Amino acid sequence: MKLISMAAVAALTLSSELNAQDAFTGFYVGAGVDTGFNQEAFDGFSATVNGAEVLEPLSVGAANLFAGYTTAMGDWVVGAEAELSFFSVDFSESNCLTAPCADAFIVGTRDNAVRVRGIVGQALAEDTLLFATAGLTASQYSYRGVRVITDLGMGIGSVTNVGPDDSGTAYGFNFGVGAEHRVTERFSLRGEVSFERVYVSGVTPQSASISGSDAGNTVAARANLANGAYQMENIRFGVGAVFRF
Numbered sequence: 001m002k003l004i005s006m007a008a009v010a011a012l013t014l015s016s017e018l019n020a021q022d023a024f025t026g027f028y029v030g031a032g033v034d035t036g037f038n039q040e041a042f043d044g045f046s047a048t049v050n051g052a053e054v055l056e057p058l059s060v061g062a063a064n065l066f067a068g069y070t071t072a073m074g075d076w077v078v079g080a081e082a083e084l085s086f087f088s089v090d091f092s093e094s095n096c097l098t099a100p101c102a103d104a105f106i107v108g109t110r111d112n113a114v115r116v117r118g119i120v121g122q123a124l125a126e127d128t129l130l131f132a133t134a135g136l137t138a139s140q141y142s143y144r145g146v147r148v149i150t151d152l153g154m155g156i157g158s159v160t161n162v163g164p165d166d167s168g169t170a171y172g173f174n175f176g177v178g179a180e181h182r183v184t185e186r187f188s189l190r191g192e193v194s195f196e197r198v199y200v201s202g203v204t205p206q207s208a209s210i211s212g213s214d215a216g217n218t219v220a221a222r223a224n225l226a227n228g229a230y231q232m233e234n235i236r237f238g239v240g241a242v243f244r245f
Contacts, residue, residue: 021072021075021076021077021122021123022072023123023126023127023182024070024072024077024121024123024129024180024244025070025071025072025077026069026070026071026244026245027067027068027069027244027245028067028068028069028070028242028243028244028245029065029066029067029242029243030065030066030067030190030240030241030242030243031063031064031065031066031240031241032063032064032066032190032238032239032240032241033061033062033063033064033238033239033240034061034062034064034085034192034236034237034238034239035059035060035061035062035236035237035238036059036060036061036062036234036235036236036237037057037058037059037234037235038057038058038059038060038089038091038110038232038233038234039055039056039057039058039232039233039234040091040105040106040108040230040231040232040233041230041231041232041233042225042229042230042231043224043226043227044207044222044223044224044225044226045104045222045223045224045225045230046104046220046221046222047096047102047103047104047148047220047221047222048102048218048219048220048221049100049101049102049217049218049219050100050217050218050219051218054095054101054102054103055095055103055104056095057234057235058089058090058091058093058095060087060088060089060234061087062085062086062087062236062238063085063086063087064083064084064085064086064238064240065083065084066081066082066083066084066240067081067082068080068081068082068119069081070119070121075122076120076121076122077119077120077121077122077123077129077131078118078119078120078121079118079119080116080117080118080119081115081116081117081118081119081133081135082114082115082116083113083114083115083116083117084112084113084114085112085113085114085115086112087111087112087113088109088110088111088112089109089110089111089232089234090109091105091106091107091108091109091110092105092106092107092108092109092147093105094149096149096150096151096156099151099152099153100150100151100152100153100217100219101149101150101151101219102148102149102150102151102219102220102221103148103149103150103221104146104147104148104149104208104221104222104223105146105147105223106143106145106146106223106225106230107143107144107145107146107147107160107162108141108142108143108144109141109142110139110140110141110170110198110232111139111140111141111142112139112140113137113138113139113196113198114137114138114139115135115136115137115174115196116135116136117133117134117135117136117174117175118133118134118135119131119132119133120132120133126182127181127182128179128180128181128182129179129180129181130177130178130179131177131178131179131180132175132176132177132178133174133175133176133177133178133192133194134173134174134175134176135173135174135175136171136172136173136174137171137172137173137174137196137198138169138170138171138198139169139170139171139172139198139232140167140168140169140170141167141168141169141170141198141200141232142165142166142167143165143166143167143200143203143204144162144163144164144165144166145160145161145162145163145204145206146160146161146162146206146207146208146223146225147159147160147161147208147223148208148209148210148221148222148223149210149221150210150211150212150219150220150221151219152212152213152214152215152217152219153214153215154214157210157212158210159208159209159210160208161206161207161208162206163204163206164204166202166203166204168200170198170199170200170232171198171199172196172197172198172199172231172232173196173197174194174195174196174197175194175195176192176193176194176195176236177192177193177194178190178191178192178193178194179191179192180242186243186244186245187241187242187243187244188241188242188244189239189240189241189242190239190240190241190242191237191238191239191240192236192237192238192239192240193235193236193237193238194235194236194238195233195234195235195236196233196234196235196236197231197232197233198231198232199229199231200229200230200231200232201228201229202228202229203225203228203229203230204228205225205226205227205228206223206225207223207224207225207226208222208223209221209222209223209224
């Protein structure tokens with residue numbers, strides 16, 4: 001009798017685990033929003049006040065549409081997803097607002113993104129899925145040159161070096177973690193944190209630098225895009241609604 005009871009408990013447990021994975025099997029579509037911190041990066045790129053680095057990322061929001069498919073594979077849920085993200089980042093927006101300050105940035109933009117990524121996760125219960133993602137990103141960019149700015153309280157000083165407009169598509173990678181919680185049989189909510197980096201190359205090399213000191217304060221900014229290549233990175237915090245077929 002004891003063995004029968006143990007077998008029954010084991011069967012119920014296994015059935016519950018299978019049901020939990022199966023609850024997240026099928027095609028789905030969704031929409032969401034996110035806010036993120038965006039920054040360009042390359043060698044020879046810095047801004048300091050009294051020796052301390054003061055470069056800060058730009059905060060930009062985005063609206064997203066996505067669709068995908070997941071299925072149970074043993075104890076795991078696996079699948080793939082495509083996402084279209086709508087946003088615009090103007091890297092020419094300066095953070096040098098209150099003296100003493102310094103800033104260095106690309107004179108250019110990043111607009112929208114298409115992401116394709118794989119998904120691997122485990123269901124904690126029939127209504128909650130924890131998952132990780134990794135994939136590829138394509139995003140539009142425009143570039144004209146570089147600019148540096150400093151301010152010691154006597155007016156803003158700046159140096160801008162620009163050339164012909166360059167634009168195109170930058171490619172890179174993304175990865176993240178998240179959770180999805182089913183509200184009804186077909187409708188669920190999810191949240192995610194992700195990192196992304198895309199690469200730009202072949203643009204016109206430019207450089208600019210400026211520095212100064214007054215009343216015990218020293219400021220310096222430098223942008224040396226010598227090899228005509230840079231990266232655009234962002235960290236995203238997003239929420240979305242999912243409908244499963």
